[in-house]
Amino acid sequence: MKLGSIESIWRYPVKGMRGEELPHGYASFAGLMGDRVYGLVAGDGDPGFPWHTAREQEEFVLYKARFTAPDNLLLPDDLDAYEEDGIGVKPLEPADEVHAVQVETPTGKSYDIQDPEFLAHLERASERRLKLIFSQKGQQDCRPLSLFSLSAAAQLSADTGLSVDKRRFRANFYVEWENQEDPYFEFSLVGKNLQIGDRLQIAIVERDPRCKMITLDPDTAEETPKLLQYVSRKLGGDAGVFAAVLREGRVKKGDPITLL
């Protein structure tokens, strides 16, 4: 049964920084290839959540990170051969050097993310000691994938009187549901398994508990606490859902989402 379709696919090369929309991608057990492969850990961070994000430095969401060889991180090499093998062997991840990233600061200056000058710039801007962390396996907060519906963004706009940009929710997949009755239809899918496109299968595992990040305008970093207040008081603090990958696969814009 078709439930909806993929409206857009997003990944975030650096955890907490601006994301990039993809025409298509590959979802592995670790999440969308290239998603949150870099992150910055703060020396004075909470041991339970050491990441430096826009919670501590709002302008962090304005930094634009992009892979210098983006096409090489859309699909694993030799993917057809892996898929034809039939026993579900996991494809090789691209080599570390393929993950080279350039970051543009809010003032327009560009750095190689590995450049010590970039770290020095961020430390000055944030007034914190920071350490760059790289892992081919995404460094998402909780789960490898996140979904958020356009209907939820529209309902939040209507209810709060704000113009709610979907990008505030930093999802991997923005979706359009067939269901026109429930704007937060994704909540009803917790515990269910879905197929996206021809091969990818995911399990919707839980609602996504929200924090200050959704209050930040993705283009200005100005804060609108009213949105998080509304989500807290009317939606139990949650918006969107998290998913785990059951079967790895390609995903592209417009892919149908069906219930397994």
Place this chain on the structure above:
Amino acid sequence: MTDQDFPSFFRLTLDGENHQVPLEKGSTLLQAALAANIDAPYNCGEGKCGCCLALLRSGQVSMAVTRALSKRNRERGKVLACQSIPVSADPLWLDFDQ
């Protein structure tokens, strides 16, 4: 601050309405608001999510955990209600609408 000096109420603004909220020593401003059946916004209650961010228009508070409070928030007079405990006898005014 002596017990006599401790403020017994604080003013809370939410959704355009002002409330006088009873305050017990040791309670956070969020706990006091919830005890008064005010639908104050909160989520983690641990100073980490930033949901209870509010403007402290007057008074002084201490906060044990301020993870979700940025330098910019502090400069703008914001506090986390879930962590805020009064530390002066000055009248307190917490504004969730700003």
